[in-house]
Amino acid sequence: MIPCAVAEKFSAFFGSRPVLSEISLSFSEKSVTALLGRSGSGKTTLLRSLNGLNDHFAGFRSTGDLSVRLGGILRPVRGPDALPASELRRRVGMVFQNPNPLPLSIRRNMTLPLSLVAGTEGEEAEGVMREAFVKVGLWPEVSHRLDRPAAELSGGQQQRLCLARAVALKPEILLLDEPTASLDYLAAAGVEELILSLKEQYSIIMVSHSFAQARRVADTLVFLSDGRVSAALPVSDVPLGADIGPFLERYL
Amino acid sequence: MPPPRRSQLWIRSLALGVGGVLASVFAFIMFSALEALARGRGLSLFGNLWSPGAGQFGIMPMIAASLLLSLSALALGWTVSLGCCCALHLRTCPRLSKLLMGILRFMTAMPTVVYGFAAVFLLVPLIRSALGGSGFCWFTAGVVLALQGVPTMTLVMDGAMASLEKETGITSAALGFTPLQHLVWVVLPSMKPWLFSAAVLGFGRAMGDTLIPTMLAGNAPQFPASPLDSVRTLTAHISLVLSSDMGGGEHLSLMLSGGILLTISLLVSLTVRYISFRGRRR
Numbered sequence: 113m114i115p116c117a118v119a120e121k122f123s124a125f126f127g128s129r130p131v132l133s134e135i136s137l138s139f140s141e142k143s144v145t146a147l148l149g150r151s152g153s154g155k156t157t158l159l160r161s162l163n164g165l166n167d168h169f170a171g172f173r174s175t176g177d178l179s180v181r182l183g184g185i186l187r188p189v190r191g192p193d194a195l196p197a198s199e200l201r202r203r204v205g206m207v208f209q210n211p212n213p214l215p216l217s218i219r220r221n222m223t224l225p226l227s228l229v230a231g232t233e234g235e236e237a238e239g240v241m242r243e244a245f246v247k248v249g250l251w252p253e254v255s256h257r258l259d260r261p262a263a264e265l266s267g268g269q270q271q272r273l274c275l276a277r278a279v280a281l282k283p284e285i286l287l288l289d290e291p292t293a294s295l296d297y298l299a300a301a302g303v304e305e306l307i308l309s310l311k312e313q314y315s316i317i318m319v320s321h322s323f324a325q326a327r328r329v330a331d332t333l334v335f336l337s338d339g340r341v342s343a344a345l346p347v348s349d350v351p352l353g354a355d356i357g358p359f360l361e362r363y364l
Numbered sequence: 365m366p367p368p369r370r371s372q373l374w375i376r377s378l379a380l381g382v383g384g385v386l387a388s389v390f391a392f393i394m395f396s397a398l399e400a401l402a403r404g405r406g407l408s409l410f411g412n413l414w415s416p417g418a419g420q421f422g423i424m425p426m427i428a429a430s431l432l433l434s435l436s437a438l439a440l441g442w443t444v445s446l447g448c449c450c451a452l453h454l455r456t457c458p459r460l461s462k463l464l465m466g467i468l469r470f471m472t473a474m475p476t477v478v479y480g481f482a483a484v485f486l487l488v489p490l491i492r493s494a495l496g497g498s499g500f501c502w503f504t505a506g507v508v509l510a511l512q513g514v515p516t517m518t519l520v521m522d523g524a525m526a527s528l529e530k531e532t533g534i535t536s537a538a539l540g541f542t543p544l545q546h547l548v549w550v551v552l553p554s555m556k557p558w559l560f561s562a563a564v565l566g567f568g569r570a571m572g573d574t575l576i577p578t579m580l581a582g583n584a585p586q587f588p589a590s591p592l593d594s595v596r597t598l599t600a601h602i603s604l605v606l607s608s609d610m611g612g613g614e615h616l617s618l619m620l621s622g623g624i625l626l627t628i629s630l631l632v633s634l635t636v637r638y639i640s641f642r643g644r645r646r
Contacts, residue, residue: 214550215532
């Protein structure tokens with residue numbers, strides 16, 4: 113297995129409070145890894161460590177090593193050998209729990225990051241935008257109203273816009289933080305299908321609030337409990353039926 | 365939970381009372397202004413010459429001075445405020461931001477007479493020696509008025525910027541934007557209504573200020589030809605005439621000045637309300 117990200121004795125703290133304790137783990141490339149655990153178990157912090165987004169918050173500190181494979185080279189996320197934050201975050205894309213379009217038009221939500229971060233402008237940016245919208249199945253719904261505010265879209269459409277925005281930047285790794293938590297059943301099913309179709313091209317690491325969902329879309333499940341990895345196993349090793357209760361009890 | 369019936373009644377009657385007092389002040393000034401026009405030989409009060417000895421009571425120079433001075437103070441003050449606000453939020457040097465915020469908060473509590481007093485001894489001599497003239501001019505008053513408006517405008521912009529930053533900061537960071545890109549491309553375009561309402565507020569304050577123009581602008585009732593010319597604003601005119609004359613044409617011009625000032629501040633206040641109403645609806 114080629115890893116897309118590797119953690120070695122990685123610990124994270126907010127102030128003096130430890131959130132992750134000595135995590136050692138590798139995430140495989142071109143597959144979906146789901147992070148599961150109770151609230152406060154450190155799933156989101158681990159996810160945000162992978163694109164350095166925790167540095168956005170005051171009091172964040174980490175020890176140990178955490179690296180991501182970009183362009184075939186394993187690079188640390190922090191420290192002197194790390195990529196600049198903006199480069200790292202372009203190549204390790206992220207989608208949040210709540211759809212978060214920028215308070216701009218639908219078109220601008222796509223073309224602004226393309227021009228500022230990837231240096232893609234004009235016709236070329238329009239092409240990349242169309243391609244990304246087609247990929248997430250949003251093109252027919254937005255093609256006639258690209259200059260309307262993105263806030264006018266429904267929750268599910270906004271979340272697909274956010275996915276398209278992340279994908280348009282041509283990331284190598286996609287981080288999804290409970291991407292369906294704020295969506296209704298149908299919209300969530302649409303996003304799940306999308307995740308399955310994207311895993312051919314991207315290494316996907318997602319936090320999921322639902323064990324059933326994780327089992328549907330993920331190849332590997334990682335269970336976190338109190339900031340430690342309690343289990344990491346392929347989805348085929350997860351028991352079915354009545355054995356599921358004691359299994360979850362043990363790892364969550 | 366709504367307040368009980370009796371206190372509701374109290375609150376309503378108090379609100380009605382206060383509203384009535386304000387309305388009567390407004391009506392009094394407006395009627396006086398109209399009466400002044402009627403008694404002051406029609407529109408001659410809007411003349412270009414103020415020369416009480418010759419029976420000329422035109423307040424046009426004062427209207428022009430008020431507008432020119434407040435617009436120029438606004439242009440300078442608004443730009444500085446926007447700069448202050450951006451500096452506060454980029455946090456390139458947190459200690460400096462904190463200091464700047466402290467100074468701005470302190471400045472909001474300072475009476476305008478202090479600005480005027482300090483400027484008479486510090487800025488006026490500087491301008492006199494550097495640019496010539498008496499130093500008491502449109503330019504000096506404009507600079508100090510701009511300074512006086514900076515804290516209010518910065519705090520209005522800062523509030524909007526803080527909430528927009530909170531809303532969009534992490535999204536922009538996750539997309540790989542630098543803090544400067546985030547500010548310029550995401551936050552500023554979204555805060556247009558607040559930038560405008562800060563400008564309207566700043567204009568209203570500059571227009572209504574009395575002490576700074578009285579102390580620094582030189583008070584000559586004339587149309588200025590250069591920023592180094594002395595001017596007299598409507599507010600300064602009211603305070604100067606009121607402290608020396610109590611009747612006649614001079615007095616009538618005050619009523620009209622008051623009416624014009626009140627109309628302008630009413631328009632300013634309505635504009636701010638309209639903008640914030642539209643902003644909330646968005």
